[in-house]
């Protein structure tokens with residue numbers, strides 16, 4: 441892992457609390473029978489929808505306030521809006537998430553559910569079952585290959601998150617087949633959609649690429665898709681206001697270009 445001094449204070453705090461939480465639950469190692477996330481993306485495409493992973497994100501270090509609605513209702517609204525998959529934050533202190541929330545959401549919906557957390561070691565994989573688990577290349581460093589194997593041994597599909605071409609190369613070397621390019625720089629918490637456009641061309645065709653963070657309008661969706669995104673991970677823009685309508689606006693972004701809220705209101 442890189443030098444912690446190079447990270448934003450909020451991110452240092454997130455990592456410190458992840459280390460304190462540990463992860464393993466009382467009943468030991470998880471064994472997952474996952475819902476196929478690649479198939480979920482294909483189904484969305486076949487239905488004429490952009491594959492969107494909609495994120496249940498009650499709050500974050502870069503969000504004002506906390507959304508207190510029942511996460512299960514939010515999740516159902518996201519699916520009603522056409523989300524191909526869901527992401528649920530399980531980080532409690534900085535994102536208002538919990539493993540119980542993920543369990544409730546996964547029971548309530550039939551789409552694949554990504555566990556969004558800051559897993560740093562093998563024990564961290566055993567906190568809760570999910571269909572997909574996130575490994576952030578920047579934070580797990582040289583442990584990426586062994587953690588990827590450990591996650592797959594438990595049945596998880598793995599989204600490996602990268603922010604640079606170097607991290608993408610490490611993810612590919614480790615055998616990742618589902619890669620998220622995070623437009624948010626976790627050293628400074630600045631979001632820049634250019635990041636995906638810079639990193640994506642270095643990924644081989646057979647890797648499923650997810651554009652993560654900072655996507656808020658149908659134009660952003662089309663921009664990321666034009667740059668090679670097979671799917672998009674969206675939190676803040678969906679959580680702000682009417683969750684079902686927000687999700688639908690993004691999942692249908694390729695259906696019509698001139699009728700969207702953002703483009704008609706400027």
Ligand SMILES: O=C(O)c1ccccc1NCC(=O)[C@H](O)[C@H](O)COP(=O)(O)O
Nearest residue numbers: 500501502652653654655674675676677
């Ligand atoms: O979202 C944050 O403020 C944040 C701060 C520090 C570390 C990670 C953070 N976000 C994690 C994520 O990956 C996003 O929740 C996800 O990509 C969705 O991003 P967005 O659509 O911009 O909410």
